[in-house]
Amino acid sequence: MRPATRWLAGGAAAATLPVAASVWWMIASGSPTKPDPDSPSLVARGKAVYTQHCASCHGVNLEGQPNWRERLPNRRLPAPPHDATGHTWHHSDKQLFDMVKNGSAALPPGYESDMPLYKDIISDADIWTVLSYIESTWPPHIRRRQEQISRISE
Numbered sequence: 001m002r003p004a005t006r007w008l009a010g011g012a013a014a015a016t017l018p019v020a021a022s023v024w025w026m027i028a029s030g031s032p033t034k035p036d037p038d039s040p041s042l043v044a045r046g047k048a049v050y051t052q053h054c055a056s057c058h059g060v061n062l063e064g065q066p067n068w069r070e071r072l073p074n075r076r077l078p079a080p081p082h083d084a085t086g087h088t089w090h091h092s093d094k095q096l097f098d099m100v101k102n103g104s105a106a107l108p109p110g111y112e113s114d115m116p117l118y119k120d121i122i123s124d125a126d127i128w129t130v131l132s133y134i135e136s137t138w139p140p141h142i143r144r145r146q147e148q149i150s151r152i153s154e
Contacts, residue, residue, distance in 0.1 A: 035131035037138075043136045050134070062086075063085075064078065066078070076114055083137060092153035100131075101124070
């Protein structure tokens with residue numbers, strides 16, 4: 001094999017590595033159907049997806065937009081924080097999943113936001129990984145409370 005051909009073959013192999021890793025992850029871990037904040041692989045994947053799709057509005061550190069409880073001039077509410085200071089943990093896992101997948105259509109009446117729907121952008125499995133990441137950042141007492149909310153609403 002000539003050097004140029006080896007270089008191209010090596011580049012092609014390197015380019016397929018991320019795809020192979022992603023496929024391996026899905027096979028090895030299965031597709032999640034609920035958050036698991038204690039799973040390092042789900043949390044790591046969720047953090048990557050969150051950074052790509054959510055951090056621009058909800059903050060790199062889950063801090064949300066400033067004054068997130070005050071309506072904007074367009075009468076919509078800014079993106080809330082997903083850390084322990086926000087109200088994300090007041091919702092069940094199913095409600096959170098629905099809000100991400102279906103955007104503002106899944107929000108309670110009267111709660112207007114600019115939350116887009118992600119059903120054609122982020123897979124269901126990756127929505128669960130994002131929720132795994134978010135929940136992994138909460139202190140134990142908040143995680144326990146949110147788990148109770150999720151159990152009651154099942």
